[in-house]
Amino acid sequence: MTLPAAPDATPAIRAAADLWKPVLVRAAVALVFGAVTVFWAAPSEAGMGWAGGLYLLATGVVMLWTVPKTGFRPREGAGKILSAGGAALAGAGAAVALIPAPLVFGTIAALGLGVAGAAELFAGISARGRSVLARDWIASGVIGLGTAIALPFFIGLGPHALLGVAGGGAIISGVLWMLSGLTLRHDAPGDSAEAVN
Numbered sequence: 001m002t003l004p005a006a007p008d009a010t011p012a013i014r015a016a017a018d019l020w021k022p023v024l025v026r027a028a029v030a031l032v033f034g035a036v037t038v039f040w041a042a043p044s045e046a047g048m049g050w051a052g053g054l055y056l057l058a059t060g061v062v063m064l065w066t067v068p069k070t071g072f073r074p075r076e077g078a079g080k081i082l083s084a085g086g087a088a089l090a091g092a093g094a095a096v097a098l099i100p101a102p103l104v105f106g107t108i109a110a111l112g113l114g115v116a117g118a119a120e121l122f123a124g125i126s127a128r129g130r131s132v133l134a135r136d137w138i139a140s141g142v143i144g145l146g147t148a149i150a151l152p153f154f155i156g157l158g159p160h161a162l163l164g165v166a167g168g169g170a171i172i173s174g175v176l177w178m179l180s181g182l183t184l185r186h187d188a189p190g191d192s193a194e195a196v197n
Contacts, residue, residue: 019132022066024181029058030174037167041160048159049100052166053093056112060090063116070133078123085119088112105162106155110148113169117144136180143173 033055043051063086072079092112096105121141127134147169154161 019066019069020181020184022062022069023133023136023177023184026059026062026066027174027177027181029055029062030170030177034167034171034174037163037170040163043159043163045102045159046100048102048105048163049097052105052109052163053095053097053100055166055170056093056096056109057090058093060086060088060093060112060116062086063089070131072123072127078126081119082123085116088115088119102155102158102162105159106152109162109166110151112148113144113151113166114148117141117146117148120144132184133180136176139176140173143169143176 033051036051040047040051064083067079067082067086070079070082072082075083089112092108095108096112099108118141120137123131124134124137124139124141127137131137147166150165150169151162154165
């Protein structure tokens with residue numbers, strides 16, 4: 001993996017060689033949820049709660065798994081912010097799953113996505129030029145914030161509309177994270193040595 005050049009005297013953040021694993025898991029979670037929302041024609045409120053809740057919960061847990069692999073310390077600076085964003089998203093997922101109602105989904109899911117999106121945006125901006133995920137965090141943060149802003153406007157349209165909005169954001173971020181994970185996997189140390197042997 002090639003570390004980005006630091007434009008100033010700040011050293012680059014060394015990520016774990018297997019950073020690609022949580023990134024690809026996150027992409028898979030997002031794409032599976034997005035596919036469910038596309039093909040589920042008439043979801044019930046309970047189905048909306050469980051599908052959306054499990055997506056948010058899984059994404060939050062994967063965010064927490066990713067933080068130490070990025071090179072950030074989970075209890076300092078951007079690592080602390082990302083951990084808080086992941087925890088907020090996981091908590092929102094649990095709430096949405098346990099209280100399946102359009103109002104809860106539209107507000108709590110929006111809150112969780114907004115906090116996580118803001119955390120990723122902050123991490124991306126603060127680590128720009130120093131972390132391999134900086135640009136991905138900025139893009140994912142913007143997608144999360146956009147989805148969070150849009151969700152409350154669809155509360156009155158019911159479960160299908162709410163899942164559609166959340167699923168649209170999930171598909172876009174899933175493609176982003178899939179490309180990032182495959183790039184990280186391709187650039188991971190040891191690949192060239194394994195290919196020769």
